[in-house]
Amino acid sequence: xxxxxxxxxxxxxxxxxxxxxxxxxxxxxxxxxxxxxxxxxxxxxxxxxxxxxxxxxxxxxxxxxxxxxxxxxxxxxxxxxxxxxxxxxxxxxxxxxxxxxxxxxxxxxxxxxxxxxxxxxxxxxxxxxxxxxxxxxxxxxxxxxxxxxxxxxxxxxxxxxxxxxxxxxxxxxxxxxxxxxxxxxxxxxxxxxxxxxxxxxxxxxxxxxxxxxxxxxxxxxxxxxxxxxxxxxxxxxxxxxxxxxxxxxxxxxxxxxx
Amino acid sequence: xxxxxxxxxxxxxxxxxxxxxxxxxxxxxxxxxxxxxxxxxxxxxxxxxxxxxxxxxxxxxxxxxxxxxxxxxxxxxxxxxxxxxxxxxxxxxxxxxxxxxxxxxxxxxxxxxxxxxxxxxxxxxxxxxxxxxxxxxxxxxxxxxxxxxxxxxxxxxxxxxxxxxxxxxxxxxxxxxxxxxxxxxxxxxxxxxxxxxxxxxxxxxxxxxxxxxxxxxxxxxxxxxxxxxxxxxxxxxxxxxxxxx
Numbered sequence: 001x002x003x004x005x006x007x008x009x010x011x012x013x014x015x016x017x018x019x020x021x022x023x024x025x026x027x028x029x030x031x032x033x034x035x036x037x038x039x040x041x042x043x044x045x046x047x048x049x050x051x052x053x054x055x056x057x058x059x060x061x062x063x064x065x066x067x068x069x070x071x072x073x074x075x076x077x078x079x080x081x082x083x084x085x086x087x088x089x090x091x092x093x094x095x096x097x098x099x100x101x102x103x104x105x106x107x108x109x110x111x112x113x114x115x116x117x118x119x120x121x122x123x124x125x126x127x128x129x130x131x132x133x134x135x136x137x138x139x140x141x142x143x144x145x146x147x148x149x150x151x152x153x154x155x156x157x158x159x160x161x162x163x164x165x166x167x168x169x170x171x172x173x174x175x176x177x178x179x180x181x182x183x184x185x186x187x188x189x190x191x192x193x194x195x196x197x198x199x200x201x202x203x204x205x206x207x208x209x210x211x212x213x214x215x216x217x218x219x220x221x222x223x224x225x226x227x228x229x230x231x232x233x234x235x236x237x238x239x240x241x242x243x244x245x246x247x248x249x250x251x252x253x254x255x256x257x258x
Numbered sequence: 259x260x261x262x263x264x265x266x267x268x269x270x271x272x273x274x275x276x277x278x279x280x281x282x283x284x285x286x287x288x289x290x291x292x293x294x295x296x297x298x299x300x301x302x303x304x305x306x307x308x309x310x311x312x313x314x315x316x317x318x319x320x321x322x323x324x325x326x327x328x329x330x331x332x333x334x335x336x337x338x339x340x341x342x343x344x345x346x347x348x349x350x351x352x353x354x355x356x357x358x359x360x361x362x363x364x365x366x367x368x369x370x371x372x373x374x375x376x377x378x379x380x381x382x383x384x385x386x387x388x389x390x391x392x393x394x395x396x397x398x399x400x401x402x403x404x405x406x407x408x409x410x411x412x413x414x415x416x417x418x419x420x421x422x423x424x425x426x427x428x429x430x431x432x433x434x435x436x437x438x439x440x441x442x443x444x445x446x447x448x449x450x451x452x453x454x455x456x457x458x459x460x461x462x463x464x465x466x467x468x469x470x471x472x473x474x475x476x477x478x479x480x481x482x483x484x485x486x487x488x489x490x491x492x493x494x495x496x497x498x499x500x501x502x503x
Binding site for chain 1: 279280282283371372373375376378379380381382383
């Protein structure tokens with residue numbers, strides 16, 4: 001479980017996070033949504049420790065991030081898997097070397113064990129047999145899945161995904177969503193997804209937090225989305241006519257099922 | 259602003275000079291950097307050194323055309339210029355251009371494509387992981403590269419002297435041996451090690467802290483080359499005064 005309490009962050013005069021508190025549960029896909037500039041990337045990077053907040057507390061299963069020594073923080077980071085918006089694959093490494101990197105760095109596994117593990121995670125993301133290719137030789141969707149494979153190779157307790165569907169076609173996007181959800185359930189990870197993709201929210205949004213202008217505006221799940229009177233959420237989620245129609249149908253029928 | 263940048267540079271160095279987290283990975287990176295930053299530069303450095311040696315010989319011979327001046331001074335002046343100044347300083351400035359822009363742009367690209375963030379969130383000391391192998395590779399390999407440059411510069415001078423008939427082999431070799439001081443080589447190698455350190459660390463600094471996109475990476479590479487060259491020129495003077503005066 002990850003708990004965030006009263007997180008503040010500003011860059012110069014611009015306040016980006018204005019006292020955000022939230023709890024993200026284990027075994028669930030927790031989503032942070034909001035328009036561009038709402039502060040969700042800064043929020044996620046603060047939790048990851050890539051940005052130092054001005055004040056506030058972040059707890060990883062009771063361990064406060066800012067009170068850990070640098071070595072303890074590095075150990076904690078070994079429990080994290082991160083899927084970056086731009087994949088962040090090491091372009092001078094093959095796919096196998098990319099996925100192997102955390103194992104080489106932090107474990108004493110033999111080469112054969114590492115190779116087996118690489119094959120195992122590549123199979124999980126349905127990309128068997130691309131071990132010797134370089135990131136530039138595969139498609140964006142495949143790169144994203146390799147990013148997920150690298151993020152889960154050490155069985156992380158915490159999985160973070162920054163805009164995992166950006167730039168992907170709808171079919172691949174759904175594949176990625178379901179993959180993240182399945183891995184979350186299977187390994188009981190605390191998963192945080194930063195997104196503004198409505199399909200993702202409807203597909204796997206077990207807990208949703210809406211950020212606006214650095215504040216937490218709303219909290220709920222994908223079913224609550226259809227019944228809330230929160231104007232900011234309605235404005236964000238139902239800005240397209242298709243989703244407006246879906247909302248009307250759901251409200252008439254009184255239930256939401258996918 | 260400059261003081262802030264200098265402080266940040268030393269802050270970066272503090273993280274760079276830490277024990278590598280995994281020695282095996284460090285050595286793999288070190289040998290990769292020897293290849294990328296050192297071996298791949300040999301061809302160009304050798305080519306430039308050979309021809310500059312030739313040019314220095316021809317120019318010196320032209321200026322020492324007085325028949326009363328012994329021809330050995332042509333070889334003497336050529337080899338002194340190559341050992342004391344051309345090889346350690348000017349080859350280092352050439353390397354600052356080639357290798358410096360390469361280092362700044364590769365690290366800068368890693369920064370803007372979040373590859374450095376990926377290392378950090380994995381718990382890897384990214385400064386140490388990326389920069390230390392580069393520093394050790396340049397500091398250990400460039401002295402060898404400079405010795406190669408000295409040899410080829412001298413060889414170029416001999417070839418040019420013979421081809422033009424301006425200096426005979428015997429006179430040229432007498433000139434090389436005349437008043438030879440081993441400390442000249444030590445002085446050149448000390449300078450090279452210091453310059454090699456700057457060639458690795460200054461571009462790394464500009465690449466590591468780049469913000470923005472491709473345009474900023476390009477700008478960082480340009481700034482890296484300028485500031486590395488300026489630092490080399492300043493330290494060339496300081497080291498010369500300390501070691502030779």
